[in-house]
Amino acid sequence: MYSEKQSDEELCTNIKQNEQEKLDRNSLLNFELKKIHELKSQSPHDIFQINFDDKIISLQRIDDTDESSTLLLEWRNKYWNFFNSKFDGNMERTKKWINTINNTPNKILFFIICDGEKIGHLGINLYNHDQNSIEIWSVVRAVKHFSPGLMEIVLKNFFKWIFSELNISTIYLNVFSDVWKAINLYERCGMQTIGTTPLKQIRTNDGWIWKNTTLQSKNHYAQRYMNRMKISSYLKSNPNLIK
Numbered sequence: 001m002y003s004e005k006q007s008d009e010e011l012c013t014n015i016k017q018n019e020q021e022k023l024d025r026n027s028l029l030n031f032e033l034k035k036i037h038e039l040k041s042q043s044p045h046d047i048f049q050i051n052f053d054d055k056i057i058s059l060q061r062i063d064d065t066d067e068s069s070t071l072l073l074e075w076r077n078k079y080w081n082f083f084n085s086k087f088d089g090n091m092e093r094t095k096k097w098i099n100t101i102n103n104t105p106n107k108i109l110f111f112i113i114c115d116g117e118k119i120g121h122l123g124i125n126l127y128n129h130d131q132n133s134i135e136i137w138s139v140v141r142a143v144k145h146f147s148p149g150l151m152e153i154v155l156k157n158f159f160k161w162i163f164s165e166l167n168i169s170t171i172y173l174n175v176f177s178d179v180w181k182a183i184n185l186y187e188r189c190g191m192q193t194i195g196t197t198p199l200k201q202i203r204t205n206d207g208w209i210w211k212n213t214t215l216q217s218k219n220h221y222a223q224r225y226m227n228r229m230k231i232s233s234y235l236k237s238n239p240n241l242i243k
Ligand SMILES: CC(C)(COP(=O)(O)OP(=O)(O)OC[C@H]1O[C@@H](n2cnc3c(N)ncnc32)[C@H](O)[C@@H]1OP(=O)(O)O)[C@@H](O)C(=O)NCCC(=O)NCCS
Pocket: 079, 082, 138, 139, 140, 141, 142, 144, 147, 148, 149, 150, 151, 152, 153, 174, 175, 176, 179, 181, 182, 184, 185
């Protein structure tokens, strides 16, 4: 009888401990995705590897070496039309940007690496705790003209990693409606457009930034439009989508 009571007490203590651990975990998750936090505290390494077209492709968190910063600056200057803002890029600004990414919770940028060469990047941003969602941002393939379809394989495996390793339910992304190549890619990966927002170009000292705007009437056109796309976790319902 006594031992039963004791085991009841032990059980209660265990439950309380489990609940506390759950609370601690949740309070961290409320603010930060644990896995992203961990990745930032570790030296850059492959989060996964894929074999495609006789090549080894991987994703690795960006670092702030001069070599990486030079590449990021070069690509930012080349692909300015696909970003939200245009400005005169330089090394100092790029290093500051890398630092801001590293210091922003739930924001991370990965290099896409093909047989050891950095060929582009893509990242995660804006974790929404209520929806358990994140946004994909800064998708660029800068080194092209080989292995068509590479980005499709990379993105599909990135989605899989986000759903399974981060336990995310929904992935969103914003893409200018005139960037049809990217929209095609996202659709091939199973994303759907869920809305379109009109944009207005606001001039800055050394360029511009695209901001949401409201059209005066249905007969007016915006300077540019931003599509919002979405994909929900398909791992349970459709595991064959991932090759
Ligand atoms: C958008 C972007 C990432 C797409 O990259 P990509 O290199 O075109 O993508 P892929 O490696 O998957 O190759 C795609 C092409 O190969 C084709 N392809 C795929 N498999 C193929 C195969 N087995 N044989 C021949 N062609 C094939 C695809 O149909 C696609 O053709 P398309 O470009 O006419 O649509 C790239 O164009 C880019 O970086 N653009 C600038 C930045 C940008 O727009 N970013 C998006 C911001 S939201």
